[in-house]
Amino acid sequence: MVEFQTLYGSHEAAHQKAVYPDSAVPSNYLFLIPVSIPDSTYQHLLYSPLSGTLDFLDNNAARHIKHLMEGGERAKMNSQLDKDFWDRGYLFENPDAELRQAKMLYKELLKFNRDLQRHQIAIIPTYTCNLECVYCWQDRQKLPTRIMDAQTVTLAFKAVDQLVEGIDPDQVDICLFGGEPLQADQQIFDTVKCIIEQSRQRNFKLKAITNGVNLREYLPLFGDTLDVVQVTLDGPAEIHENRRPGKSGDFWKIIESIDHAINRGVSVNIRVNVAPENLNSISELSKFVEDRWGLHGPQLYLSPVKENNLSNQCNGTTSIKEILHMSGSIQMPNNINLMGYRAMRGVEQILQYAHAPLQRFFSCEAQLNFWAFDPVGDIYVCYDACGNSQLSVGRFLPDLKIDESSLKKWRSHSSLNNEQCISCAAAPLCSGGCVYIEASQEKHSCDGLMDSYPIALSYFAKDIYDIATRGSSETVGFICS
Ligand code: SF4
Numbered sequence: 060m061v062e063f064q065t066l067y068g069s070h071e072a073a074h075q076k077a078v079y080p081d082s083a084v085p086s087n088y089l090f091l092i093p094v095s096i097p098d099s100t101y102q103h104l105l106y107s108p109l110s111g112t113l114d115f116l117d118n119n120a121a122r123h124i125k126h127l128m129e130g131g132e133r134a135k136m137n138s139q140l141d142k143d144f145w146d147r148g149y150l151f152e153n154p155d156a157e158l159r160q161a162k163m164l165y166k167e168l169l170k171f172n173r174d175l176q177r178h179q180i181a182i183i184p185t186y187t188c189n190l191e192c193v194y195c196w197q198d199r200q201k202l203p204t205r206i207m208d209a210q211t212v213t214l215a216f217k218a219v220d221q222l223v224e225g226i227d228p229d230q231v232d233i234c235l236f237g238g239e240p241l242q243a244d245q246q247i248f249d250t251v252k253c254i255i256e257q258s259r260q261r262n263f264k265l266k267a268i269t270n271g272v273n274l275r276e277y278l279p280l281f282g283d284t285l286d287v288v289q290v291t292l293d294g295p296a297e298i299h300e301n302r303r304p305g306k307s308g309d310f311w312k313i314i315e316s317i318d319h320a321i322n323r324g325v326s327v328n329i330r331v332n333v334a335p336e337n338l339n340s341i342s343e344l345s346k347f348v349e350d351r352w353g354l355h356g357p358q359l360y361l362s363p364v365k366e367n368n369l370s371n372q373c374n375g376t377t378s379i380k381e382i383l384h385m386s387g388s389i390q391m392p393n394n395i396n397l398m399g400y401r402a403m404r405g406v407e408q409i410l411q412y413a414h415a416p417l418q419r420f421f422s423c424e425a426q427l428n429f430w431a432f433d434p435v436g437d438i439y440v441c442y443d444a445c446g447n448s449q450l451s452v453g454r455f456l457p458d459l460k461i462d463e464s465s466l467k468k469w470r471s472h473s474s475l476n477n478e479q480c481i482s483c484a485a486a487p488l489c490s491g492g493c494v495y496i497e498a499s500q501e502k503h504s505c506d507g508l509m510d511s512y513p514i515a516l517s518y519f520a521k522d523i524y525d526i527a528t529r530g531s532s533e534t535v536g537f538i539c540s
């Protein structure tokens with residue numbers, strides 16, 4: 060059993076023996092990044108996502124590891140420098156030993172994260188929607204139009220009971236999802252009422268992902284059961300309504316809905332789907348949010364528009380470089396959250412906890428505890444796949460039936476058994492691409508972390524350097540020749 064601590068800091072996990080071998084090879088998973096630290100001899104950053112260590116190197120140390128990484132001779136292990144690289148988990152006895160280590164960590168981390176993560180259950184009352192967002196990723200023409208009825212809600216919850224049997228109800232989240240789950244429609248209203256009732260009986264926490272247009276009318280129905288609501292705002296009024304067309308004035312309806320939710324004590328997250336078309340309006344939106352709801356108001360969760368959206372109207376997405384440039388130019392207001400950009404999740408962990416990122420061999424809920432129930436009785440494990448019955452993993456009408464081989468494709472997807480990923484430096488940070496794109500478009504979809512991670516690390520290099528200088532982190536330090 061790998062202890063939690065060793066999942067972070069790793070030289071112990073990576074090297075079970077304290078004895079140095081005669082020679083060693085560099086890890087397959089290394090980032091060597093030139094950085095710019097004023098007045099310092101340490102101008103390189105070495106990061107191992109497998110060992111979970113990150114060190115600033117002087118020129119000599121950088122030259123040495125670079126030589127090894129480029130296929131030079133094996134490290135002889137007779138210098139202090141080689142020993143330092145070994146101790147920090149940048150060298151392994153041989154590639155097989157490293158792969159064994161990676162596989163063991165993958166297994167442990169998957170279990171660790173499945174035990175740790177809350178159980179997310181999405182219930183989809185309807186796939187219909189009252190907006191026509193230019194970037195909507197759902198194929199609106201092909202989605203079922205049926206609205207979930209009361210009996211289907213009961214059977215969905217019967218299936219949920221089986222899937223979360225033995226789990227503390229406090230660890231289960233029911234999330235209303237669509238289409239748009241909160242519309243001005245009596246049938247949908249009645250369905251949502253049943254879902255709230257069923258959740259309440261089980262003491263599950265309730266969340267909603269909504270466009271917010273009719274949220275206000277639904278708030279009394281939730282009473283005090285709504286824990287968190289996610290509402291999307293893609294910019295100030297005009298930009299928002301251009302990107303998310305509905306009725307004119309929807310923006311202000313949404314803002315009033317957020318006012319009411321906050322007044323009722325509901326925690327509100329604002330999602331911003333970022334594309335080149337609204338990138339430059341985010342600072343104005345951020346100011347608007349701060350002026351209206353104060354410094355401790357909702358966070359703006361920035362997320363790139365998905366490249367897998369099926370609409371041809373807008374396929375533009377934004378890179379980590381653009382988002383960092385944008386947030387740098389507005390001095391990172393407190394209410395901007397960049398966690399939707401995956402490379403930022405790891406960097407944030409370093410900045411907040413002075414720990415190199417916890418290795419993650421997975422990237423999304425499909426590999427963990429997520430289930431989604433739709434109005435026609437299909438079960439999915441990925442938000443994006445919902446409504447495409449070929450990608451379902453089972454049925455709950457009339458009874459729960461899971462297709463174990465379909466489920467395995469999602470739950471066991473790993474960079475470690477994917478040919479395209481096996482030699483990628485980012486493999487320990489990644490699940491090996493998006494299963495949804497792989498399944499729906501029959502092509503490998505690379506998450507691009509081998510490019511975005513170095514960009515994010517180099518952008519925050521000075522902040523990370525300050526952490527290393529304080530000497531308080533076991534996983535962030537220095538190596539010099
Ligand atoms: S992105 Fe959401 S709100 Fe917009 S059209 Fe699609 S389902 Fe509706």
Ligand code: SF4
Nearest residue numbers: 480483489492505506
């Ligand atoms: S999906 Fe891309 S970034 Fe991730 S491990 Fe595979 S090749 Fe690397």
